[in-house]
Amino acid sequence: MQPITILGVGRTDYEPKPGVSIPEMVHHAVQAALADAGLTMQDVDARVTASADLWDGLTASNVAITEVVGAVMQPEARVAGDGLAAACHGAMSILANAYNVVLVVAHCKASMGDSGGITNWTFDPIYQQPLGLDDAAAAALQSSALHFPTPPLPPPIADGAAAIILAHAPHPQSAIRDPQLIGMGWALDEHYLGDRDLTDSPALREAARRALALANLDDPKRDLTFVELSEHFDYQRELWTFILGLDSTHDINSSGGLQRGVPPFVAGLDRLIQVVLRLRQESGVALAHGCWGPCGQGQVVMVVRR
């Protein structure tokens, strides 16, 4: 694939923000990304946003942020999934030559939502939902299947927003600084937990296979300088590492990962932001990973180089 430049990144702090509304959070992240890129909203051709209606308590939850993402009389698409998947779609629309500069934004105000109640509604309503399954219960099943020694630990609950700016070509003033997206892949696994081998993730294997193939990398152990994984529960770090063909000797989640508290749906996009910030300091090839749904049913991988 033709490389895509990541011109700018921005995010809020991640913590419960009882006094800050969703549009305010998103505004801060977007303005930070624009300033980082040295652009104004007028330079942005289109937006891809990522959010979840049930977490926001809003129908079409991107309605709340139309103004702050600059979508008034402009194109926007919303991916109802992890922000890294939204970034993939933004990159696809650039590769299609539909747009030159795309703003990708993810937000979640997890402190307002009831995680158990909401994620129970992810499970099919006939067989699994009535059992009372939620993301935490599914994680307990997965960590048991892995013989993980301690109960699954989720990150602290946090609110926040993250934004990146993707472009067809490097900005002349920052071409040396800006990392490039050179591979991406995403995939969906089976839904029924009983149909899945919870010690594996064919969807992550597939997403990574696609991303690494596009990046012309055939040996992740050798080719990846560092990796930022979305471990929505502590045990997942080891699992995703193993599935990616890496081991504990690799440079993984040097940023602190999600365990320092990163909101759902923002998580994957924040992994990409951490990759970009570090690649600005040192050259290399890095992998950003996101996942969403029970036991990482949806998986997304990006490969970035500078």
Place this chain on the structure above:
Amino acid sequence: MRRVAVIGTGQTKHAKARDDATQSELVRQATTRALADAGITIHEVDAIVLSNMELFEGRALPEMWVGEGAGGYRKPVMKIATGGTSGTSACIAGYHQCASGLFDIVLVVGWEKHSEGATQTGMALTDPLWDRNVASGAVGNFALSISQYVAARGVTPQQAAKVAVKARRNATRNPYAHLQIDGITVEQVLQSRMLADPVHLLDMCPQSDGACAVIYAVEDRAKKFCPRPSWVRAAVTRHDQPYIGDLDRRLVTMRTLRDAAREAYQRVGITEPLREIDVAEIYEPVSYAELAWYEALGFCAEGEAGRLIDDGVTEMNGELPVNPSGGVLSTNPVGASGVLRVAEAAMQVMGRAGDHQVPDVRLALATGYGVYAWSDVIILSAD
């Protein structure tokens, strides 16, 4: 941009309550029919884009459960949700993914099962500080905007009722349509229950259960699989202010649809839409909105929409048939409604619209409408 065409479509029978099928089964039916129509199997599909408004059924990440119904097993699957425009936005997203060079065949599937949720309650879940206190679901907010439109343009309840009659009459020739009211008359519409002045029950779209799928292919695949592919020529999105009070007389101005149409026409080289476009499948949630969209889409001058319907210009045998399928007024599973517009427009170009086929369609228009005033415009052609 790589050339991309629609090579197959499929939809379910739409109904008030499809108690015989789960959401996943509805999606599977539409997908299976689209694959058969395109003459391919799921193995040839590289990626899938889904469309659904999860809060209407109260589901979180519904693609997790329903994705398998679309054949999404270990494939790239993404869900797009932007209110009423979800379906057309998903079609635009699928088009971009197919044109990206990374995928050759992309499946788009939209669905909604309103019978399993509380749609108008969902629609009232708007901004909690300002808008929610006045949120009134689709009927209330349209009654407000229609009153402004009627005052500005002088269209009559009879003219709006003619739109409602046209849609339901066309729907009787579409075996998949939800509302099929044989012999419906203007009087019947005007005598139907008043929902919110001036909107009568039969002026309004229904809430339907159903699904619809569209399959895109890049040029060489499209020519291989389809004798008459429906090429995507333009796809434009415009969103607008989130508060209804910030929108200047929505149906009168409808600046998103005007601007999206202007850009799409420019890309295709359309200067006289009424004459050049052969068929239109537009997202008309209420009879009066179709009249307003005629003006915004440039089918007529401002204030002329009533005359257009009086003169039969948009009837099946008119100069520009609008919504031969029966439109949203006859079938409205929200996440699928925009996909249905694109599918029906593509079917017309491909010559596969059966009893509601318009003869010799070369250029077709599809639009999406959502939230208070968001618009998508897509133009398809035979070459």
